Amino acid sequence: MTSLPLRPPRLHRGDRLALVAPAGRFSSKVLERATSNFSSSGLTLELPAPLLRRHPLFAAEDTHRLMAMQTALDSTDYRGILAVRGGYGTSRILPGLSLDSLARHPKVIIGFSDLTVLHLFLARKLDLISFHGPMLLSGFRNYRHNALKTFTNFFLQQNQGDLLLPQGTSTVFLRRGEAEGRLVGGNLTMLAHSLGTPFEVDTVGRILFLEDINEPLYKIDRSLTQLALAGKLSSVAAVILGIFLDRDMPIARKKVGASVLEKLPSGVPVVADFPISHGPENCYLPHNARACLRKTRPDLVLPEPCFEN
Template identity: 40%
Template sequence: MQRREALATLGAAGLAIGLPLPAPAAPATRKPPRLRAGDRVALVSPAGIYSDPFDFQLVTEAITAMGLVPVPGPHWKDRFGYLAGTDQGRAADINAAFADPAIRAIFAVRGGWGSARALPFLDWKTIAANPKLLVGFSDITALHLAIQARAGFATIHGPTAGSSWTKYSYAAFRDLVFDAKLPLYRNLPGDQDRLVQKEGRFQTLRPGKATGRLLGGNLTVLTSLVGTPWLPDFSGAILFIEDTDEAPYRIDRMLTQLGQAGVLRKVAGVVFGQCTNCKPSDGSTSLFTLGEVLRQHLEPLNVPIYTGAMFGHIDDQFSLPVGCRAEIDADAGTIRLLEAPVA
């Protein structure tokens, strides 16, 4: 099932309607611990189901290859429709991982849809008191942003445990969370057999440099949090967004909502990553292109903006610490981290 089809069933999330929302937690004053060989890390499924035993074996082998000890959550085999168990069950695994002092970090096994449904069931007092790295992207955006709104420590927008973990992606992740380095991210150069490279390119929409904390993730998920208690304040932030399988008119609709909700006018800069397979569904060339949509909504912001950065639904991707300060250079197409996400 495509994410947009699953989003159409949002009414099913009425299971959580009527629950008292947690009071905002005070921002954490401690950073999550850096990872070291031998650390135990939790594997959780906040969203879509991941039931094939062999595929899950590959996940545990990838985590083991990092020198870490995978600890699957009790509910990883559960199934509730297209979700990996009930909202309460998925939240219970996340709560247990944050509460367990033996667990050093938490990896989402996959994305899909469903993380937002679990947010009202999370123990935000315990989460805020126990900063730990949460790792994943796509639908995990809901957890990243909610943690910024409710707990205030850094998390990692990077591959899920079930991603391919290429040499590049793993090196970027290791530099950040094992070694606490401050990398300068720029796209890998293309190696196509052609005079002018097309792969690895970026485009500058507005020149200049900007500094702010990194906030963002998947555009569809981010937009779905507008009007909820789970969206952090974007004042002075560097907004980074990506998506997949969305026609330009849907990107147009979502950016319109972010603009009219006042989110876009608050940011200090924007980096648009990869929008995989974001083409008109009917193949028409008479409609707005993705590039035209981005220019219409982003250029009027008058802040540094570039597109094409290496994050999103791709194999080789940056690991971006959500909530940490960074500097973007829209002319050079770079993101320079200014603080480490780990202690």
């Protein structure tokens, strides 16, 4: 029998979430607006350490971002951690993180894009389920009822056996089939960059999900080729393609799909148009949790709980 991964407790109304900024810069006004928009979720956002410090690339220098992230991981006051935004910089602080406290007191950790490497790191080091999906600015910079509903439905109500595909969304099979395995993936560029690192993506027997932004088709193919040459596409259980954006315009599914299909063994199912992206279509996926792809429908089902209770 396959052992269950480490699972965080479910969130409840009134819980406190720590805001962290392990990557790019942002303005205080945008942060305040997004925090206000998030307030009707029933959860409280708090800053374990000041986030905004002058730096040309990042929200703050490496030592400060590391300290803020470590405080959020260690404090038992917080039931979860929500990243403010992606950008670049998360991988620079990973070697300095201690996960001892998180291993004893797992938390819900949410982010995507540059945070892809954090999900890989947590899966490798702790076998922890973390959550790929909208961050504070990408999800709540502008008030959107659907964003709040998606968040609360997933983190306050998600159950074993539930569909991971939100209502009203449509996906398609590029190659029909069924599969079961742990969900792993995220931003394609970051997955390719993980190769050769201690948190290199593990795809054996996994359902691999992919998305990217501001990458033309030839760069997408280059990253896919890098994964293929590293042996990362030869043993996947299935591939789930999100929305690939170039200059805010989606790249045709057939073009991305053709690049993927030619690199996969025959029989590996592929689903396209899954709502994971840097655009408004971005659902939450439990990274490192087991999921099932059914042959009859191009969606994903949770056969096991992704929360401890």
